[in-house]
Amino acid sequence: MRFGTVKQFEPRSPYGFIDDDMNHKSYFVFYTAIKEEGYKRLEVGQRVKYELAQGKNGLQCVNVYLAD
Known part of the structure; x- marks a missing residue:
């Protein structure tokens, strides 16, 4: 798993x-990649852990969880 903000x-x-x-790069994330319960939303500045996968336009975040 990778970590980011x-x-x-x-x-x-x-x-x-x-x-x-x-690597201090920014990666695209779509709400369906968020694996938390309830309303799938992220807040600016929130710490997350995730994996990268190849999407239609390059690498993007998948399996996104809030970092403990």
Whole structure:
């Protein structure tokens, strides 16, 4: 698992970006990648753990969980 910080998340068009701790790049995240219970939303500045997978337009975040 990788760790990062939510850089941006748009609840009206549920997508955003996560800044990766290891390489300081930003990766796309779509709300369906969030694996938490209830309403799937991320807050700017929130710490998360996730995996990267190849999407249609490059690497993107999948299996996103709030970091403990």
